[in-house]
Amino acid sequence: MSCTHHVAGRCTNDLALPLFGETPSPGVCSVCPHSTAPAEGRTILQAIAAKAKRTAAYVNAEASLALEGPVAPDVAERRLALCTACPSRLPSAEDEVGFCGACGCGERSRARLTVKATMPAATCPKNLW
Numbered sequence: 001m002s003c004t005h006h007v008a009g010r011c012t013n014d015l016a017l018p019l020f021g022e023t024p025s026p027g028v029c030s031v032c033p034h035s036t037a038p039a040e041g042r043t044i045l046q047a048i049a050a051k052a053k054r055t056a057a058y059v060n061a062e063a064s065l066a067l068e069g070p071v072a073p074d075v076a077e078r079r080l081a082l083c084t085a086c087p088s089r090l091p092s093a094e095d096e097v098g099f100c101g102a103c104g105c106g107e108r109s110r111a112r113l114t115v116k117a118t119m120p121a122a123t124c125p126k127n128l129w
């Protein structure tokens with residue numbers, strides 16, 4: 001069941017209209033504070049929306065590396081120094097820095113902090129860099 005304010009593809013809630021407009025997507029509805037959708041359904045939609053957001057951020061970061069090349073060495077070093085001191089860092093036996101435990105990227109080769117720190121558009125989920 002979707003939100004009862006969502007009628008014929010249009011939002012009818014006066015409080016939500018200024019936030020998301022007249023025709024919000026299901027992903028937008030899943031994060032709307034005024035939604036009447038059951039919590040379980042919203043949780044699934046929120047998970048889908050979060051994954052889509054992570055995927056878009058990953059594609060953007062890889063594209064920035066491909067188009068702009070890696071960041072300057074001092075920028076990557078500063079990023080890695082912050083990661084090394086961060087409590088969210090997940091150590092790895094395969095390199096000295098490891099992975100971020102806060103971004104949701106998992107422990108894939110392209111998610112290594114030594115790789116992510118070189119990507120111009122990569123960002124820290126805690127806004128440390």
Ligand code: SF4
Pocket residue numbers: 082083084086087088089090099100101102103113123124125126127128129
């Ligand atoms: S990216 Fe940010 S949150 Fe993740 S380990 Fe580095 S400093 Fe910590």
